[in-house]
Every structure is written in C-alpha cells, then in structure tokens.
Amino acid sequence: MARYRSLRDLDWTLLIIALIICSLGVLQIYSATHDTKWRNAWWKQIVWILIGLGIMWVATSIDYHTLLSQVPVLYAISIVALIATFAVGDVVFHSRRWITIFGFTFQTSEFEKIVIILMLARYLSELKREELGIRDLLKLGGLVGIPTALVMYQPDLGTGLTYLPILAAGVLMAGLRWRYLAAVAIACALILPVGWHFLKDYQRARLITFLDPSRDPRGAGYQVIQSKIAVGSGGMWGRGVTHGTQTQLRFLPVPHTDFIMSAFAEEHGFVGVVVVLGLYFLLLMQVVQNAQTASDRAGMYICTGVATLLLFHLLVNVGMAVGMMPVTGIPLPLMSSGGSSTFSVFMMLGLVNNVRLRRFGS
Amino acid sequence: MQADRERVNLPDSSTQLFHDDTKFALDRIAVFQYLSVGIFLFLICGFWVLQVRDHAANSEMAERNRIKTVPLLAPRGKILDRDGRVIVDNHSAYTVMLTRENLKSEHVQSIADGLNLDPDDLRIRLRRYESRPKYIPVMIKQELSPGELAFVESHRDPETFPEMELIQNQRRLYPHGGLAAHVIGYVGEISEQELNLPEFAKYSQGDVIGKFGLERQYNDTLIGIDGQRRVVVDSMGREREVLESKEATPGHNLQLTLDLDLQAVAELSMENRRGAVVALDPRSGEVLAMVSRPAFDPNAFAIRIRAQDWKELTSNPYNPLMNRAIQAQFAPGSTFKPIVALAGLESGSIDDHFSVHCGGGATFYGRYFKCWIKGAHGAVELHRGIVQSCDVYFYNVGNKTGIDSIAEYAQMAGLGKKTGVDLPGEAEGLVPSPKWKLRTQREKWYAGETISVAIGQGAVTVTPIQLASAIGGVASGGVWYRPHLVKGAAVPEPRRGNLHADNIAKVISGMYGVVNEGGTGASAAIPGLQLCGKTGSAQRASNALVKSGRVGREMKDNAWFVGFAPRENPEIVVAVLFENGEHGNLAAPIARDVIKAYFDKKTRLARPSQPQLALFQRPQVPN
Numbered sequence: 001m002a003r004y005r006s007l008r009d010l011d012w013t014l015l016i017i018a019l020i021i022c023s024l025g026v027l028q029i030y031s032a033t034h035d036t037k038w039r040n041a042w043w044k045q046i047v048w049i050l051i052g053l054g055i056m057w058v059a060t061s062i063d064y065h066t067l068l069s070q071v072p073v074l075y076a077i078s079i080v081a082l083i084a085t086f087a088v089g090d091v092v093f094h095s096r097r098w099i100t101i102f103g104f105t106f107q108t109s110e111f112e113k114i115v116i117i118l119m120l121a122r123y124l125s126e127l128k129r130e131e132l133g134i135r136d137l138l139k140l141g142g143l144v145g146i147p148t149a150l151v152m153y154q155p156d157l158g159t160g161l162t163y164l165p166i167l168a169a170g171v172l173m174a175g176l177r178w179r180y181l182a183a184v185a186i187a188c189a190l191i192l193p194v195g196w197h198f199l200k201d202y203q204r205a206r207l208i209t210f211l212d213p214s215r216d217p218r219g220a221g222y223q224v225i226q227s228k229i230a231v232g233s234g235g236m237w238g239r240g241v242t243h244g245t246q247t248q249l250r251f252l253p254v255p256h257t258d259f260i261m262s263a264f265a266e267e268h269g270f271v272g273v274v275v276v277l278g279l280y281f282l283l284l285m286q287v288v289q290n291a292q293t294a295s296d297r298a299g300m301y302i303c304t305g306v307a308t309l310l311l312f313h314l315l316v317n318v319g320m321a322v323g324m325m326p327v328t329g330i331p332l333p334l335m336s337s338g339g340s341s342t343f344s345v346f347m348m349l350g351l352v353n354n355v356r357l358r359r360f361g362s
Numbered sequence: 363m364q365a366d367r368e369r370v371n372l373p374d375s376s377t378q379l380f381h382d383d384t385k386f387a388l389d390r391i392a393v394f395q396y397l398s399v400g401i402f403l404f405l406i407c408g409f410w411v412l413q414v415r416d417h418a419a420n421s422e423m424a425e426r427n428r429i430k431t432v433p434l435l436a437p438r439g440k441i442l443d444r445d446g447r448v449i450v451d452n453h454s455a456y457t458v459m460l461t462r463e464n465l466k467s468e469h470v471q472s473i474a475d476g477l478n479l480d481p482d483d484l485r486i487r488l489r490r491y492e493s494r495p496k497y498i499p500v501m502i503k504q505e506l507s508p509g510e511l512a513f514v515e516s517h518r519d520p521e522t523f524p525e526m527e528l529i530q531n532q533r534r535l536y537p538h539g540g541l542a543a544h545v546i547g548y549v550g551e552i553s554e555q556e557l558n559l560p561e562f563a564k565y566s567q568g569d570v571i572g573k574f575g576l577e578r579q580y581n582d583t584l585i586g587i588d589g590q591r592r593v594v595v596d597s598m599g600r601e602r603e604v605l606e607s608k609e610a611t612p613g614h615n616l617q618l619t620l621d622l623d624l625q626a627v628a629e630l631s632m633e634n635r636r637g638a639v640v641a642l643d644p645r646s647g648e649v650l651a652m653v654s655r656p657a658f659d660p661n662a663f664a665i666r667i668r669a670q671d672w673k674e675l676t677s678n679p680y681n682p683l684m685n686r687a688i689q690a691q692f693a694p695g696s697t698f699k700p701i702v703a704l705a706g707l708e709s710g711s712i713d714d715h716f717s718v719h720c721g722g723g724a725t726f727y728g729r730y731f732k733c734w735i736k737g738a739h740g741a742v743e744l745h746r747g748i749v750q751s752c753d754v755y756f757y758n759v760g761n762k763t764g765i766d767s768i769a770e771y772a773q774m775a776g777l778g779k780k781t782g783v784d785l786p787g788e789a790e791g792l793v794p795s796p797k798w799k800l801r802t803q804r805e806k807w808y809a810g811e812t813i814s815v816a817i818g819q820g821a822v823t824v825t826p827i828q829l830a831s832a833i834g835g836v837a838s839g840g841v842w843y844r845p846h847l848v849k850g851a852a853v854p855e856p857r858r859g860n861l862h863a864d865n866i867a868k869v870i871s872g873m874y875g876v877v878n879e880g881g882t883g884a885s886a887a888i889p890g891l892q893l894c895g896k897t898g899s900a901q902r903a904s905n906a907l908v909k910s911g912r913v914g915r916e917m918k919d920n921a922w923f924v925g926f927a928p929r930e931n932p933e934i935v936v937a938v939l940f941e942n943g944e945h946g947n948l949a950a951p952i953a954r955d956v957i958k959a960y961f962d963k964k965t966r967l968a969r970p971s972q973p974q975l976a977l978f979q980r981p982q983v984p985n
Contacts, residue, residue, distance in 0.1 A: 130386070169394070173390050173391075175386075226597075228412055228420065229420050229423045229424050229427065230424070231412045231413060231420070232412035232413055232420025232421070232423075233417070233420045233421045233424035234413050235414070235417040236414060236417070245424055245425075245428045246427065249427070249428050249594070249602065250596050250597040251424075251428070251596075265409060265412075269413060270409055270410065270414055273409045273413070277402055277406060281398065281399075281402050284398055285398070288394065291384075291391055292384075292388060292391055296383075296384065297387075299384075300387060300391075304394065307394065307398075308394070311397075314401070314402075314405070315401050315405070318405050318408075319405060322405070322408030322409055322411075322412055323408070323412075324404070324408045
C-alpha cells in the first residue's frame, strides 16, 4: 500500500468543475438575494465552500478502508443523531431537520447519505457470491429503511427519498436475480398506496399539484407555476444577472436554495442552462470514471453511490424547476445555498478522491 | 448489526478471502452512463420547451405578474348653488377591489364576512364579471368603515387574501335630510340594463354614473376622466416602481340657478306635507327652488343602495322617488282660471264688463254645475270672478269662449307639453281639446266637458313647474322662458305670445285681488309687497273614477297656489302643490314664505352691513 500521496494525484478535473459550478451558484445566490434579508448568503456560501474543501481534504486523507472498517460505529452514531434531531432539533417550516452543535446547525439527514454510501459499499464489497440473496436484500432494506423512515418522519420526504436510489443502484450494481428484481418491483408497487396513507397533507398536496399545478395556483401549485414562468421568461439568453423579475420581485419562492436552478435559468437563459447542465454531466462522468478505475469493489461502490446520489439530486431538483418533478425541497448540489448540503457534497467528492488516490493501492 | 460487528473484528482476513475486482461491474457502469445521458437530455428538453418554445407566453405571464394597473378614480364635479355655495361635495373614501387572477372561491365567504357583505350577493357580482378580462378587478365595496378598512389592511398579505386590493377614491356627499334631493338626484353603479342602453354606451361595468336628477342630466359634465397607474409590484403586492401614471381629470363643477336660502325656506315651509314647490324667475326661466315631498336621502344610495332600503322606497305608496315638481300631473283647479279669463278676453268672447249672476250653481247642457260657495256670489264680473274664484262665472266664460280657444291659450302658456326643464323624466300634463279626444278616445267632444275644463277640472292636468312657468310668463307680459336649473345653460329664445297688455293687466288685477282684497288667497299677503296669486283646489280623482264610485273618502282635493311678485315685471313666481290639502289657501302660505325670503334676501344684500342668515349649512363628512 503506497504511503505517499501527492496533491498532484487529486482529481483536479473533478475539483475544477465542482468549483466552477460553485462559483455560478455563489453568483446566483448573490443575484437572488442582494436586496433581501438573506443578502449575506453569498459570502456565507463562499465560507461553506472553503470549509467544504477542508472537509473534502479530510475525507480524502483517511483511507476509505479505514472508514469502511468503522461503518458499524458510523451507522450507529448516524441513527442516534437522527433520533436526537427529533428530541432537540430546531423546527423550521413545520419540520425538524436541523440539530445545533457548538453553535452550528447541521442537517443530520445530509450526513446520513455518506453513512449509507459507506455502509452499502462495505456490505456489497464483502459479498462472496455473484448475486444478492433474499437475506441480503432484506438486511440492506432494513439498514437503509431505518434512516429513511426516520428522515421521512421529520418530515423530509425529499431527503428520505434520496437514500433509496443509492440502495437501488448498489443492489443493481452488485447483481440481482431477475425474480428478486421482479419481487422488489411488486413489493414497491404494493407499498406505494400504503405509503400514500402515511404522507402528510402538504406532501400529498405537492404530489397532486405536481400532476396538475394549475389546480391550486396560490397553494402548492404556486411554486411550480412561478418556477416555470421564471424559467420560460429567461428565453434563450436570459434576462441578465439581477434582472430576472420573477427572481428579483420574489414571485419565485426560495430562489437561492431549492429553486436556484429556476432563478439561474431566468437570468442566464437556455444557453446558461445547457452550460451548467453540461458541467454537471462532466462532473458526474468524472465520478463514474473513478468508479471504473477503482482498485477494489468497495471503492467502486463508493463512487457509484456518490454518482447515483448526485444524479438523483439533479433529476429531482432540476426537474422540479421545469415542472417535470414534484416539489420535494431537495437542494441542487454545489449551487444551492446552505452549509450542510455543501459539506456533504464536498465530503462525497472527498470520498471519490480518496478512492482515486488509492486506485493503484492494495 | 450483529453480523456487521462480527466482520469488523477481522477486517484484513475477510477481504483476502474472495476475488476482489471490479471488472464484472463495468458494463453495469456503462448502463448508468447511458441512464445519465438520458436524464440530462430529458431535463434539457424540459428547459427547451419552457425557454425556447413557450418563451413568449411565459414572458407575458411574468409581465402580468409584476405589472399591475391601478385605476385612479376621478372625483365628480361639485354642485354649487347660484351663489357658489356647495350643495354636493365629495369626500375621500376607501374602496376595496378583488383581483380575479388569484381569487380563490373559498375566500369569498370570509371576505364577504369581513366587509359586511352578503356572500351570495358577492358571488353574483363576481359571476357578472366572468365575461370580462381577468386582469380587470371587481369593485366590491365602496366607502369602507374604519373596521372594514382594518380588516382589509390586515388580511391582504399573500398568505391570507392577496386578492383584496385597496384604492382611495372620492365619494359623493349629499346634503342631509334630502334637501333638494329630487333636483340633485344621486349616483350609483351602472346597472346591467343601463349598460345595454345607447345612452350609456361609453360606460363600462363598475362605473359610477348619475342615476337621477341633475346627477343624471349633467352626468357628462360632472363625471371626470379616470386615470390609471401602471406599477411594478413584487410578490407581496408592494409597489416597487411606477411605470406610467395618468392622473385622473376631475369632473366639472355645476353651478345651479337654485338659491339655497330659498330652497331651505321652501323645504322648511313644506314641512312633511306631500306635494311640491317650484320657484322660478320668470325673467329668465331660472329655477330658484324646487321641492318635492316626500323626499329621500340620496346618501342612502351610497353607490349601491341596500336592497332593504330600495324596497322601502319603491314600496312606499307615496313614491318618494317621484319628483312631484315636474312629474305630478293633477288637475289645476281654479289656478287654471286666469288662463281661461285670458282666453276669453283675447278671443273677444268676453270683456271685463261681462257679468254673470251666481246663485250657487248653473245648468249647462242639461246638467247642473255647482259653484264652490255654499251660498251665492250674486252678480260677478271679471275682477270679482277671479278674486272670489266664482265657478259659475267661469262656467259661463268657458261656455262662451269654447274649448278650442281655451286650449289655444293654455298651450300658448306652455301647458300640455314639457317645459323642457333640464331634468330627466318630466311629465307633459294635458290640455284637452276635441282633436285630442278624437285622437286618443275616438269620441266626440261634449260641450259639457268644456264647462269642467273652464274651472281647471275634467281632463286638464298640469305639473307644478308648468303652472309656475305658465303664470310667470303671463305675468311677464306673455314671454315664456324655458325653466332651467343650471346657470349659464344654453336656453333657447323665449316664446312670445301675442297677448294684449291691457288684457293681461285685467287678469293680474284679479290675481292681486285674490291676495290683497280679501280673496281666496289672503293668507299669502305680505305687507308692503304687491303679491299676486291664485288659489286652487282640485278634485284628485278623475270624473271617470268618481262615476265608478271607487273613490275613497281619503281622496281629498289637492290644494294649489300659484303666486308672483311684484305685480309689475315680476321677479319670482312660485307654484305650490299640496296633495290632499283640500283648499288652496293652505298652500298659499308656503308660496308666501318663499317669496318673502326672496325679497328679504334682496333687501339684505342691498344693505350689506347685516349678517347673512345661515339657513343652509354645508354637509358634514360622516364619520
């Protein structure tokens, strides 16, 4: 195992793409908030990004095998943290998602993502057969299901849902018999109506609104309609930074967090959108490349887990901006204003670098 | 968890046990890549549709989001009396409107409750606007009370009822107690039926227009031109920027010929009697005072009258909404006699020496006609005939003169047709003639009918303003000016009748005697003033009704009085109708009060050291 790691060996392509996306995010946060009470959000975001780079370095430095060996401990801590969020969490918008430690507020569910990626990587890499058995499926379902249920109960449907694609991608990557796949599909189909029963009213309203936004233009549908108007009025070239009326006059809700893509699309147009989505695609492919070159299965599973999570975030958040996905309140990685989200994305990029630096190892 | 913990205990050995390479997953990773490409294309398609294909529609929606058009309602012109005193003023009021673009139907109930409106009424109102473009707001309540204003202010935030919008406008403020209510009229929101009339073609839903009286007649003068402001608003409805501001142009003020002092005297003098008073300046046709009773309070109409108040007004058997001064058509009774006398003199059928013996009645064409007096007048010639208002004398004059001459001179004096006063809905009255009877009833004129007409009964009817104008014109030497209420109005040249001055003088002499020589109108006498007049008491029910026997005992005669002063070149003529007043000498004091007030004021103005009598007070803004 090579001891010496050089900064040169970091995935600079990945890092530079990520930082370009971050800068566009900061610019858009500034534009969307410069005359509001959140006018400090842009430089706060720069601070989060700098701290995020530090966190990334830490996540890169510790050998991922060491991290994997600590998965049970990490998993246990994360579950305790989620339960603690219920007990001492701060209520924001009717939901307990944040926990305050040493004056910093953390969204515990964001860090749970890392734990789930590591946990899946460890479990799947230790499989001795070519395909998952039914016992493995049940075990993994349970291990991912517990935090998912806890987060959804906060209630934070969007973030809870992000855990499931990691599980699904991991399981499919590891291999699954067709009849198990069919069984899982049927199980999901059966759970869906039951799950509907457990949804909160506003969550149901959001899903209904997603299907027909004009039904309730001032309610949940309002956000979708305003977002689509914002995107559409941007046109080909956009209305210019700080000139999007939907964003500046606040018809667009939370234009610096969940709807940052709509604000960006209004002010930078279709061309801007293609550029930023192109950057995200390159970022994603860079992560995938690291999965392909990983020295072992654990590393590969870590990278595919990160890639899946990023892809799911993009699909849901960007799809929400154009009304193709329901409003779930999950942030756009690297662009949305917010510490926890920024930290967790950089932590994930750190893990990918971690795998990359050790691709010739073991 | 238990299984995991066991593996932790031997990390190194377990990882060596199986073949750890990633080659098996490479084609699965390729699948992931293809999936990614698909998802990105899917998202880009979404942006393409919104930003390129539907760009124009979305831009328009963004513009409509941010640009709001706020109407600036123009204040109506004030209405002033002849001396420039304000009769009708405006005061600032708040109006709440509903923007329908973001109106939620479940809010209607709560909004109606907060504004003390009937929710069903409000829904009907909103339905009426359905055919109009959505960006046009609906005015739902004018003149908010402080409590309602507070309700609007505290509930118009985006979370509660963002559809409510507040605008400030000017509202009409009428004199209290219905002073000159019928003359001034009232304003109201244009109704559905009115919108379909050509007269109102240029107005649109929600406009406030004059509905009655001068407010209606001179609506075009009084109404201003509304302005508008186009402003940029944010999602909270706060104004950020003014794009365009077109100020409202206020309506023109309307100066009336009405004299508030005389009007107030006439109003007070009428008390609660049913009827009307009209005072004219016969030298110009200017209306100095016009009263109709019972009256209504125009303030009650406050743009939209409450259904209950409206029902009360319209179901009142005495119809307070009728302007009796121009719309009440009744038999003039004895006030018609000066006209008949003039017809007799002018046509040459009588002269002032023509004398008749009154024995309390006389028979014409086989029918006995009574005189009003219980006893008898004895020998009566023209002067005494007018002073004592002897019916027998006038039966004979009428009989000798004939219906055609009576009708000719009555029409010359302006009876039987509208005077043309600048108020809507004037009645014509009726001067019967054989031609008229043949035309309308396809019947021959009976000579006996002329006998009734000669004392102002039968089919002949007049309105108070006609009577005032007719007698005023005769007293002015046979010159009739068109009565009008607005100062400086374009009035046509007066009609000049071909009357002989000496004949007029003979009739006026009789009218002077009525008041000053112990005649029927003695109660109108004012010391030191040459007041002339004529009383009248006319059957309220038509002859047909009398014959049918359906006349109740409460159908007492109407009392009339028409008077002018001074005797030569009169400056004021007053007609008073006192419904069911029985005898004209009960109507005479009202005319006397008005004429006295006129000359008192004239004297007062000639001696400016005396303080002005504050009979009329400016209306106060209700709080």
